[in-house]
Amino acid sequence: MIEQFGRGGFLLVFAVIFPLIPILASVALGIFKIRPSAPDPIKESVYECGMVPIGDAHVRYNVRYYLFGLLFVVFDVEAVFLYPWAVAYRHLGVYAFVEAMIFIGILAIGLAYAWRKRALEWI
């Protein structure tokens, strides 16, 4: 199995090289003066509809993003927990079915609770 993962690793290395080539080519064009480079304080400022930007971008943001992140952690961990169960499911019989139904039921109750508490609303 580790051999097979190693072959995936080869592709991973090439996947890193693949986007590096155009970036390095672009840098090389800059070195050979083919690509123009005329820096300017206005060009180097961030875009804000053509105005001089007001303040920093890293401002406070709404708590709703945090809520969705919290929900995600709960649900995704439990969903990934179901994968080993699914692989071995055929050998486990009715017992595994009943047990997983209880598990999914608790998951569904959690979703219904979050729904009822209006955690899923985009305020």
Added chain:
Amino acid sequence: MTMLLSLLTIVTDNWWDIRDLSNVSGAVLDIIDDLGGPAWLIYIVSALLGTLAIISFIGGVAIINIWVERRVVGRMQSRLGPNRLGPFGLLQPIADAIKLMQKEVLQPKSAPGLIFTLAPIMFTIPGIAMMAVLPWGRNMSLANVDVGILYILGLSSLGALAVFMAGYSSNNKYALFGSMRVIAMLVSYEIPIVLSLLGIVLFTGTMNPQGIVLFQEHYWSLMILLQPLAFIIYFFSVSAELNRTPADIAEAESEIVGGYHTEYSGMKFGLFYAAELINAVAVSAIISTLFLGGWWAYKLDEIVPGWMIYIGKIYTVYFVFVWTRGTLPRFRIDQLLAFAWKWLTPMALLNIVMVSAEVTIWEESGLSAGIVLPIYMVINTAAAGAIIYAFVRFLAPKFERFPTQLRFYSNIDVPSLPAVAAPPDRAKVSV
């Protein structure tokens, strides 16, 4: 040695038999073996052959699809699309690449340089690396790993990280809004994706993509027929994860300029553009492997090479993605998140309950697959239709938060406009 060789390639036919390209690589490996090459050399050469094949496919796809996408979307919107450079505008991608290379690179001074540069590279990697575990033919898969689906799921969520790196390091308000939206959206759509693929794992009992294709071949049944609901959920969620137009709130040009790539220019922007196309093709490849049978197509794969069938399926699915992009308008963010949490997640949970009950019945009753699977196909298609209808009709809340009709004036009698005389019928006017 022989064990390693049999793992890498099974030489079944002559090397010129293009029905299975693994014969060619098998012949190359045989030559190395005959010359007395060590085992690690054979391993490296075989891995490099497969890697180069996939990389060249990806590179070709990234160049050709720029043309395909713009052309097809143009046709769908009653435009011509690029048609000036070369026959049918085929040289447009090359012109685009040259232009992006030559553009002056602008980078905001307040942006931290390293993360700003790393973000487009990070964005490109998952789409390419995902292709490693997908089978291209009976013996043609680069890495035949048993946890292929987990590998795909893990890599596909890395794209969100790259988008957030881009948005956060740009130090631009629009970019930050875009990346925040992406995180909220991807985080929400990750759950329907994981849960809908769980149904396939339940049916096949394996997480190996090649194993899933072999299951479909063995039982002579496409997964899309066995689990139409999972397919619909996966398709919707994944098109949201790809940031394509029905769900492109991350880069919504009319709202937040360009979202996370507002500050990017030149080749770095080009990489974002190319990576979006690569990701779309990678996802199409996943869909055609898991739901549409991959390289297998009933009896057709005995005549036509499996990898050609596979590419045909990839482009069929890709066409549907382009189609949705060309025809559907953009969702609002609250609509999108409500769609993920209130529609797709409960649907996916229902799907799991249904599938696990079916598998238990199949196992316990001991009926043969020839009887059970056609019945399941009918039941699941009907159930998918019923569940979607129930959600649309009864369960889900209405999306309209703002009235689409005039409420305050409904009680007032609005005088009807005076009747306008009908224009003279042109056909009857004699000259």
